[in-house]
Amino acid sequence: MLVVFDLLYREYCRARLAEMQKLLLLAGESAKPSKEGHGAADQSHDEKDSLQQRGWHAAD
Template sequence: MGVIMPAILDLLYRQYCRARLAEMRKQLLIAAKRSEALEADHHHPADQGDDERAETYRKTRRAPN
């Protein structure tokens, strides 16, 4: 019985570590997706506005007000 208890504790600890790592990876993946979505939302309107200003300039050869 002196050998079994440390082996059981080792097994439990390894399972805990695997579960914790899986949880951490999941959180990082969620955070990365959220960050990408926020970045895309943040840059999209500015890019669109710049395109509209460039198109207006091409048509009129004057900067929009």
């Protein structure tokens, strides 16, 4: 009986892990920035944000 529960638990964990990996892959693809619309204005905005974030980390 214990072997059956062990087998079921392993199968459940394998299926759950596969589901989480699939969700992470889908989330990663949707989080990728598109190459369209990245001009000089976008780059300066990104630099300003990173400088602001560094300032916040330095204050901690």
